Amino acid sequence: MTLEEHPSVCAFDCPDTCSLSVTVENERIVRVRGSMAAPFTDGVICNKVAQDMAGFVHGERRLLHPLRRTGPKGSGRFERISWDAALDEIHQRVGDVIRRWGAQAVMPLNYAGPHGFLAGDSMSMRFFHRLGASQLYRRSLCGGVRSEAWSGTYGAVPGCPPEFAEHAKLNVVWGNNATVANLHLVRCVRRAKRKGSRLVVVDPLRTKIAEQADLHLALRPGTDTLLAWSLAAALERAGALDHGFIAANVLGFDEFMALAREWPSSRAAEACGVPEQQILTLAGWLAEADPLVLAPGNGLERGRHGGSGIRAAIALPALLGKLGKGSGIALGAGNSFPKTTARLQRPDLAPEFTRTINLIDVGRHLAQDDLAPPLRALFIYNHNPIVVHPDQNRMRRGLAREDVFAVGIELAMTETMAHCDLVLPAASHFEIDDLYPSYGHHWLQRGEPVIKPVGESLPNTEIFRRLAARFGFDEPCFAATDAELMDDAIDPDDPRLGGVRPSRIPITNATEMRGRDGRPMVLFENVFPATPSGRIELKSETLAKKWGEAALLPSWHERHSPRPLMLISPASDKRISSTLGGLPASAAAPPLRMHPSDATARGLASGARVRVWNELGEVILSLTVTDAVAPGVVASEKGAWLSTSPTGQTISALVSAEMRADLAEGACFNDTRVEVGPA
Numbered sequence: 001m002t003l004e005e006h007p008s009v010c011a012f013d014c015p016d017t018c019s020l021s022v023t024v025e026n027e028r029i030v031r032v033r034g035s036m037a038a039p040f041t042d043g044v045i046c047n048k049v050a051q052d053m054a055g056f057v058h059g060e061r062r063l064l065h066p067l068r069r070t071g072p073k074g075s076g077r078f079e080r081i082s083w084d085a086a087l088d089e090i091h092q093r094v095g096d097v098i099r100r101w102g103a104q105a106v107m108p109l110n111y112a113g114p115h116g117f118l119a120g121d122s123m124s125m126r127f128f129h130r131l132g133a134s135q136l137y138r139r140s141l142c143g144g145v146r147s148e149a150w151s152g153t154y155g156a157v158p159g160c161p162p163e164f165a166e167h168a169k170l171n172v173v174w175g176n177n178a179t180v181a182n183l184h185l186v187r188c189v190r191r192a193k194r195k196g197s198r199l200v201v202v203d204p205l206r207t208k209i210a211e212q213a214d215l216h217l218a219l220r221p222g223t224d225t226l227l228a229w230s231l232a233a234a235l236e237r238a239g240a241l242d243h244g245f246i247a248a249n250v251l252g253f254d255e256f257m258a259l260a261r262e263w264p265s266s267r268a269a270e271a272c273g274v275p276e277q278q279i280l281t282l283a284g285w286l287a288e289a290d291p292l293v294l295a296p297g298n299g300l301e302r303g304r305h306g307g308s309g310i311r312a313a314i315a316l317p318a319l320l321g322k323l324g325k326g327s328g329i330a331l332g333a334g335n336s337f338p339k340t341t342a343r344l345q346r347p348d349l350a351p352e353f354t355r356t357i358n359l360i361d362v363g364r365h366l367a368q369d370d371l372a373p374p375l376r377a378l379f380i381y382n383h384n385p386i387v388v389h390p391d392q393n394r395m396r397r398g399l400a401r402e403d404v405f406a407v408g409i410e411l412a413m414t415e416t417m418a419h420c421d422l423v424l425p426a427a428s429h430f431e432i433d434d435l436y437p438s439y440g441h442h443w444l445q446r447g448e449p450v451i452k453p454v455g456e457s458l459p460n461t462e463i464f465r466r467l468a469a470r471f472g473f474d475e476p477c478f479a480a481t482d483a484e485l486m487d488d489a490i491d492p493d494d495p496r497l498g499g500v501r502p503s504r505i506p507i508t509n510a511t512e513m514r515g516r517d518g519r520p521m522v523l524f525e526n527v528f529p530a531t532p533s534g535r536i537e538l539k540s541e542t543l544a545k546k547w548g549e550a551a552l553l554p555s556w557h558e559r560h561s562p563r564p565l566m567l568i569s570p571a572s573d574k575r576i577s578s579t580l581g582g583l584p585a586s587a588a589a590p591p592l593r594m595h596p597s598d599a600t601a602r603g604l605a606s607g608a609r610v611r612v613w614n615e616l617g618e619v620i621l622s623l624t625v626t627d628a629v630a631p632g633v634v635a636s637e638k639g640a641w642l643s644t645s646p647t648g649q650t651i652s653a654l655v656s657a658e659m660r661a662d663l664a665e666g667a668c669f670n671d672t673r674v675e676v677g678p679a
């Protein structure tokens with residue numbers, strides 16, 4: 001049989017959005033490599049995608065037909081049914097819910113499984129808007145805090161391209177487990193290091209990239225604000241601030257610095273748990289580095305002070321006047337694309353005053369039935385809430401309700417799907433047309449199917465097109481083809497497309513989102529702050545209006561807990577959150593890492609089975625004793641499936657769904673207190 005090579009794009013929830021070359025034999029994926037189509041990803045991809053895609057697409061968990069549940073929720077007992085029977089049943093049962101409770105008793109429960117415009121949310125949102133279903137605020141789960149902090153400070157603009165890291169004299173990688181979750185940034189940083197530049201990593205965990213750093217500040221989780229304030233104060237004392245740039249471009253300098261001066265390096269060192277000399281060294285390096293690149297990751301947003309930490313950190317280049325001319329902050333990449341989301345998703349179809357529900361609250365609303373009207377029908381797609389939501393046990397109780405009709409749309413039989421009444425097989429990103437922006441770089445890509453949909457699976461767009469037809473939605477927007485949806489996803493008249501419609505851009509090379517002057521988009525060169533004042537807003541009325549008066553400026557408050565250990569949950573090199581968690585490479589639970597002093601105090605040794613618990617749940621893990629975590633901190637990778645755990649609980653079971661970050665009502669995964677003992 002002949003082997004065929006096809007261009008493709010990685011759709012997983014990862015900032016790198018790699019271009020791929022896929023080898024296909026007889027409609028089966030046999031090999032996936034990186035391609036040169038996107039210069040930033042440059043032919044290199046992560047091991048998990050290089051090794052696991054045949055199993056992901058053709059493995060034994062792949063869903064091949066629509067299924068109807070025949071056992072209790074969670075039992076995993078299903079029977080095969082036809083697409084017609086599945087769509088008829090959905091129409092009947094969702095119709096019953098609407099007749100009894102109203103349309104807002106129906107809700108999509110989705111997140112960011114695939115990252116293409118079409119599979120992400122296109123026809124699906126048209127369907128739910130037209131249905132009048134409750135709307136979902138999704139960004140609280142991840143990314144929303146960082147994006148609010150960024151847009152509150154700089155506006156909805158891109159920072160600098162990540163490629164800038166390659167030419168920086170100093171790269172500061174902050175709360176970014178980049179080796180696992182931002183691979184191509186690491187390649188740029190390494191190339192810069194080979195040319196003699198410095199690398200500083202700020203992370204509670206000694207990650208791989210931290211091992212390669214010239215300086216690693218292993219601060220206590222959640223103290224990023226204090227570190228950034230202290231650096232600002234030290235830079236001011238050293239006379240390193242660019243007062244000319246600040247006077248022209250920064251709003252809220254005095255108020256910000258008044259907070260920062262409260263944290264001299266000695267005080268911050270104690271609160272952050274790092275040597276004072278490290279703070280002073282970093283301040284000195286920040287002052288002298290030119291160009292300087294700051295690359296904040298998702299790690300620092302996942303706590304009560306997440307928004308403040310990011311705002312304080314991204315203020316530093318502004319205080320130094322180091323934006324443009326090779327310097328910048330590698331954030332806001334998603335703003336480089338001319339998205340036309342309203343045209344794609346049609347919020348105008350939704351009835352006025354439709355309620356919006358925070359994703360993090362869904363577990364409570366289901367388990368406690370505390371809404372009027374209550375949630376009685378769910379469509380769960382691109383998402384694995386049982387594994388990834390905080391307060392896993394409550395979410396599981398909620399999804400186990402027999403009086404909530406749940407439709408699942410997925411590639412594989414996950415533990416969440418096992419709680420659904422009907423499961424519809426979705427096509428993977430290797431089987432569909434889609435258009436791909438990125439949240440980590442400025443290259444737009446398009447992908448076409450490299451194989452036919454496996455089994456009876458269908459693209460998400462077609463599933464919701466058929467659902468719309470079943471519900472009698474006959475507006476022309478429900479007949480839109482995938483090509484038309486792509487043309488609705490971004491502005492076809494954007495000059496950077498060169499007159500080519502989005503649905504026709506080449507699949508063999510990525511299109512760079514350049515500025516009007518034809519050069520890469522760079523803040524303070526061809527992009528300027530898009531805040532209400534037109535300045536960099538260290539003090540933000542916009543954030544205060546959206547998230548409460550306390551959000552006017554970054555803030556920080558000590559928190560006391562009876563539980564002595566802080567649990568953090570970094571990304572895994574085997575999964576993308578919970579995606580790929582059902583494959584053999586993820587069959588074992590990730591270990592719990594603990595500092596030797598904490599292990600000795602509890603009489604624990606490497607290899608021991610330990611119980612990790614708090615008031616929300618308990619997880620059994622094997623212990624790795626290591627000084628890669630600081631005293632008082634324990635770490636275990638996120639995204640493992642429940643099947644890896646003897647208690648049927650994973651670390652999400654220990655995370656509070658009530659605690660919220662200071663922006664975006666974000667989840668606080670890295671603000672979790674636990675105790676650990678022998679199992």
Ligand code: SF4
Nearest residue numbers: 010014017018046049
């Ligand atoms: S998961 Fe990330 S690094 Fe891996 S191939 Fe996909 S986009 Fe690239």
